[in-house]
Amino acid sequence: MNLNVRVEARLDEVARQLQRRASLPGFRPGRVPLDLVRHHFADRVEQEFIESFVPRIAGEAVDRARLNPAIPPLVRNLRFTPGQPLAFEVAVDVRPEIEARDYKRLPARRRAHVVDEAAVERVLGQMREESAVFADLDRPAQRGDVVLLDSVRLDAAGRKLASTRLKGRRIPLGTPDVVPDLENGLLGAEAGQERTLEIRYPADYAAQELAGQTVRYMVRIRKIQEKKLRDLDDTFAREVFRLESLEELRSRVRLSLEGEERVRIQREVEGAIADELIRRNP
Known part of the structure; x- marks a missing residue:
């Protein structure tokens, strides 16, 4: 046009x-x-x-x-x-005009999954993790601690790559998600220190641009901290979610999961119908 x-x-x-x-x-x-x-x-x-x-x-x-x-x-x-x-x-990419045939009595099955107590507990556990508090420690870092740091990548000549600068990262030591070289480089670290770390990422690392690479970082240790989870009780429900009780929080979580399940079932049914309609109208 x-x-x-x-x-x-x-x-x-x-x-x-x-x-x-x-x-x-x-x-x-x-x-x-x-x-x-x-x-x-x-x-x-x-x-x-x-x-x-x-x-x-x-x-x-x-x-x-x-x-x-x-x-x-x-x-x-x-x-x-x-x-x-x-x-x-x-x-302009124009939508094609399609005349659907044989579209009546398309088969579709609703496969519902019951929202059980285990699912509710998993969500409550995630809520505890997300609302955790961090207490500062006055000692070197050890497994089980959390290291709060700033980091920047270094090039082959040791120069800082400004575009890679990250601030306020929390690294939980002793967890399986932390690359071994990173954890070993932070063990014994103290607040206020600067360290240069050389980290070898495994070939199956989730971030593809780092997988199989060896990368050097300059890190500044801001704090050594202890992660504290709140007790799962009425106080947790009131202070974090402004609800009256833990039971009310459980009820809200269950309703949310049931709503997500209804949406999932509806999308699954619509997808099955669309697939069958395409099959009948190649």
């Missing part, structure tokens, strides 16, 4: 919007004449015009053509010279 649009009136509209906040020597803010706004802020006027009006014009053209796009239209080959019509192309 090729479009040519006369734009002077629309450029004036953008310039009037910019005029409300424009400022030039000799004029109060918002009082700069329109022709001076067009002259001194030409680049901004044109940029705001392209960003605001072009998508709208493209959308209106698609609507007039009564097209049903599968994704938002793509504007390309935009040609814009002040005083000349604006020209650009709009590429």
